[in-house]
Amino acid sequence: MSDADQKTTDGSDGPSTPCGPEVIKAVMRSAPNRPGVYRMLDVQGDVLYVGKAKSLKKRIQSYTRLMGHTNRIARMIASTAEMELITTASETEALLLEANLIKKLKPRFNINFRDDKSFPYILISREHEIAQVVKHRGARNRKGEYFGPFASAGAVNRTINALQRAFLLRSCSDSVYESRTRPCLLFQIKRCSAPCTGEIDAPGHDALVGEALSFLSGKSDAVREHMSALMERAAEALDFEQAAIYRDRIAALSHVQGHQGINPHTVAEADVFAVAQEGGQTCVQVFFFRAGQNWGNRAYFPRADRSHTEVDVLDAFLAQFYDDKPCPKLVLLSHPVTQRALLVEALTVKTGRKVTISVPQRGEKLELVQHAASNAREALGRRMAESASQLKLLQALSDRFDLDQLPQRIEVYDNSHIQGAHPVGAMIVAGPEGFEKSQYRKFNIKSPDIAAGDDYAMMREVLTRRFSRLLKEEGPKNDDDGGAETSGTPPWPDLVLIDGGAGQLGVAVETLQDLGIESLKVVGVAKGPDRNAGRERFFLPGKSDFMLEPRDPVLYYLQRLRDEAHRFAIGSHRARRKKAIGLSPLDEIGGIGATRKRALLRHFGSAKAVSRASVQDLAAVEGISGALARTIYEHFNEAAQ
Numbered sequence: 001m002s003d004a005d006q007k008t009t010d011g012s013d014g015p016s017t018p019c020g021p022e023v024i025k026a027v028m029r030s031a032p033n034r035p036g037v038y039r040m041l042d043v044q045g046d047v048l049y050v051g052k053a054k055s056l057k058k059r060i061q062s063y064t065r066l067m068g069h070t071n072r073i074a075r076m077i078a079s080t081a082e083m084e085l086i087t088t089a090s091e092t093e094a095l096l097l098e099a100n101l102i103k104k105l106k107p108r109f110n111i112n113f114r115d116d117k118s119f120p121y122i123l124i125s126r127e128h129e130i131a132q133v134v135k136h137r138g139a140r141n142r143k144g145e146y147f148g149p150f151a152s153a154g155a156v157n158r159t160i161n162a163l164q165r166a167f168l169l170r171s172c173s174d175s176v177y178e179s180r181t182r183p184c185l186l187f188q189i190k191r192c193s194a195p196c197t198g199e200i201d202a203p204g205h206d207a208l209v210g211e212a213l214s215f216l217s218g219k220s221d222a223v224r225e226h227m228s229a230l231m232e233r234a235a236e237a238l239d240f241e242q243a244a245i246y247r248d249r250i251a252a253l254s255h256v257q258g259h260q261g262i263n264p265h266t267v268a269e270a271d272v273f274a275v276a277q278e279g280g281q282t283c284v285q286v287f288f289f290r291a292g293q294n295w296g297n298r299a300y301f302p303r304a305d306r307s308h309t310e311v312d313v314l315d316a317f318l319a320q321f322y323d324d325k326p327c328p329k330l331v332l333l334s335h336p337v338t339q340r341a342l343l344v345e346a347l348t349v350k351t352g353r354k355v356t357i358s359v360p361q362r363g364e365k366l367e368l369v370q371h372a373a374s375n376a377r378e379a380l381g382r383r384m385a386e387s388a389s390q391l392k393l394l395q396a397l398s399d400r401f402d403l404d405q406l407p408q409r410i411e412v413y414d415n416s417h418i419q420g421a422h423p424v425g426a427m428i429v430a431g432p433e434g435f436e437k438s439q440y441r442k443f444n445i446k447s448p449d450i451a452a453g454d455d456y457a458m459m460r461e462v463l464t465r466r467f468s469r470l471l472k473e474e475g476p477k478n479d480d481d482g483g484a485e486t487s488g489t490p491p492w493p494d495l496v497l498i499d500g501g502a503g504q505l506g507v508a509v510e511t512l513q514d515l516g517i518e519s520l521k522v523v524g525v526a527k528g529p530d531r532n533a534g535r536e537r538f539f540l541p542g543k544s545d546f547m548l549e550p551r552d553p554v555l556y557y558l559q560r561l562r563d564e565a566h567r568f569a570i571g572s573h574r575a576r577r578k579k580a581i582g583l584s585p586l587d588e589i590g591g592i593g594a595t596r597k598r599a600l601l602r603h604f605g606s607a608k609a610v611s612r613a614s615v616q617d618l619a620a621v622e623g624i625s626g627a628l629a630r631t632i633y634e635h636f637n638e639a640a641q
Contacts, residue, residue, distance in 0.1 A: 017043045019081045024063045027083040031057040035094045036087040037101065040109075043081040049109040050101045052094035056085055072305045076109045092346045095339070099319035111304040111313055113320035119149030120156045122163075122216065124209060130177065130195045130202060131209045133160055133169045147216045149325065151288055151296025159295075161191075166249045167212040168193035170205065178598075190248060217291050266364045267330065268292050274334035274372035275314045276380045280306040282313045283383065285376035286321075287368065290328070297372070299379035311335050318343055322350070331357045332365055334373050390432055393557045397495075400554055401540070403521060407494035408432060412565040413508075414499040415445075415458045416573035423450070425462035426569035429489070430561055436489050441466070442572040456507045459498065463511045477519055493520065499562055501526035505539045525562055536562075585611065589635050596623050600632075611636035 019042075036056045040049040053059030063077050088094045102110050123136040125144040135156045140146055150156045163169055170177065170192060172184070177196045186192035193200040193208060200208075211226070231246035264270075272287040282304055287297040304313050315337040327347045336359045337343065347355040360366040394406050410430045415423065425443035429436040443462045450457040470491060477492040498508045505524030512520060524539035536555070539545045548555040585607050586597045603621045604610045610618070610632070618629035 017081050019043065020078050021064050021066060023080055024060060024077065024083065027085070028057060028060045028064060031060050031085060032087055033057045034087045035089070035091045036085055037094050037097045038086075039084040039101070039105075039107075040076060040080045041082040041084065042079045045082070047105045047107045048079055049076050049107050050098055050105060052091070052098040054091045054094075056087065070307050072109060072307050091342060092349060095319055095342055095346045096323070096350065099323045102316075103320050103323055109305070111302050111308060111316035113300065113302050113317055119151070119325065120153050121146045121148030121150065122156060122159060123147075124169075124213065124216075128174050128177070130170055130205055132174075132177075133163055133171050133212070135160060145213060145216075147290065148295065149288055151286070151298040155296035163212055163215075164191040166215070167208045168200075168249075169208060169212055170195055172196070190245070264289060264292060264294075264364055264368060267368065269328045270330040270332055270365075270368075271328050272332045272368050272372045273314060273318065274369055274376045275310045275317075276373065276376035277310045277313070278377075278380055279384055281380060281384060281387075282308070282310065283376045283380035284314065284317050285372045285379060287372050287375075289368075297375060299376065299383075301380075301383060311337060315339055319346070322347060327351050327355055329353065329355060331355065332369050333357065333359050334369050334376075335359065386434070387432070390434065393553060394432060396554045397557065400548070401495065401521060401523060403494060405494065406432075409436075409490050409493045410495045410497065410561065411493040412497040412499070412561050413459065413462060414562070414565040414569040415455055415462070416566075416569035423458055424569060424573040425458055426565055426572055427462070427466060428561070428565045428568050429493075430564075431489060435564060439489060440568060442568070455500070456503060459500070459504055459507050460511050463508055464515070467512060467515050467517060471515065471517075477517065496520055496522045497558070497561060497565075498522065498524045499565060500524050501537065502539050502545070505541065509541050525558060585636070589632055591628050591631065596628075599623050 033055050035052075035054050037050065037052050038056060038060065039047050040051075042048055051059065060083070063073075063080075069077065086097065088097060103113060106112050118137050121136045121140075123134050123142060123144050123146055125132040125134055125142055127143050131144070135153065136142065136146065148156075150159070160171065164171060164186070168191065171186070172180075172192075180196040183194040183197050183199055184192070187194040187199065193205060195202065195205045227246050227250050231243050231250065234240070234243040234246060267289055268291065270289045272289070274285045276283050276285070282302060284300045284302060285297060286300065288295040300317070302313055302317055304316075314333065314335055318331075318337065327350065331347075337357075340357050344355055344357050347357075358365075360369055391406070397403070398406055408431050412428050412430070413425065415425050423445035425445060427441045427443070429439035443465055445458050445461055447457070447461055450461065474491045496508070498504050501524055505522065508522050508524070512518070512522065522541065526537045526539065526545075535547065535550075536559070537545045537547055548558075586592050586600060592600075599621050600610050600618075601607070604613060613633070615626075615629045615633045618624055618632050619626050621629075624632070
């Protein structure tokens, strides 16, 4: 990409800033006749649209015409107060940059790929002399072989479980492996060969790893035939116990392949995309096939204007999908996309090998696309049914709590601790499309003045931190914040739910008032007698508490919100507690690294025993000098200093 980056603006601020075709005409006059990416911004500086062009000048000129635009484009042009241009060396680079910017900026008028989670992989780790099979996400910076992507963590877990049963591979961490003195439960239930205690030697385990690699590489038939031959050989030698082990391993292989559903015979590696559209909503269904096996599927629901066709959505979706994900050799589509040739060139350049994109017309490839299309239609149907039900619930919720409008953002707060230890506050967010997990936040309670177990003080700190930051970043809440016309998830909540009764509610209201926030609707949700679900009491400022009918759908919905907040709070608390438990007093001593720490623990058995040892006993440990032994002793015995 070239370094040329032009920015054009008229330099004025405020409501008087000009917008529309005149602004675009001014930009067009100096726009280069080169490939690149353009951004259209509104008066607040928010990006409205990101687009690419083979010629920036010609593309921008097309926006200066007053007629011939769809309503969406006309609104976008009318709102444009500024444009930014970035030139690139080629249209291919422009396509890649456009996809990256759309995912990063999420402009209102673009088709947005909203699920940005990385895909999980199976890793055969080679960082230890005995290979380990694990689930992996993120950068591939560990030594070993990677297989994937898998559509979900569940698909990876099922496959790893089958690999354990079929190939008896080690899955424990290096620290657990080093500390074992006898086989663990996985060996007892025949899901590990226990190399940690010598039940199998290193060459024997390497042979099992080789079989697993062959299976994951698509040679499942050869692996099965090899196991069958070994089973028959063991049976002929009257070694029925060993024959039974091979029988169970073959059954495990059959199970994982049967659970995968469709396993193509003529397609070894491909991603299959099918799009379905109805009622202004679009679903893109993606199937992953690797090594001739089905490694799962996932449904996506891109945010797109109703004027976009299925082809428009699929066209934009593909570039964004492969922005940070590896692309296979073959991509099969349900619809022909307009920029297929450009996508092929971009993905080929990015992956360093030829990529083919096609719309199959016959044979097994067509069957794969039809199967994906059927799943897309079913997923879209479920989504629409859930959306309709969700809107009814939100309307009923709005009626119950006298909200001015249908809530677009509901925030629920809860705290978690054990007798005051490792306190954590949690916030979850829900809206018309269900739980917005990307908006969840956890708050490690930091104030040293909070007494152990003081739930009121914890809630005060959480709300202060949350809304102080919101005021700083977004400014005061306006009447227009939220609402049915908001694009995406609004920053300000329409309803705040507090897990607690009148006391917690009073603290929440007081905290918000101290921040100058008085327009938020805040509700306390107290558990019923004996913490019975269905008998919750609801508290509103200045009103008498009340209960909802036991079978009221709104009650069930509020219970789900509260339970999700509770789940997230407990999970965050456990993670913090686990991290604290994993810390050792030895970590605080200078000069004690992983090797010396391991040597001390092996010699004494525990950090507590190290703390009681004398200088002479400490110096007897391999790698511990006399000076370091004195440092360790003084760390645990302050009186000696």
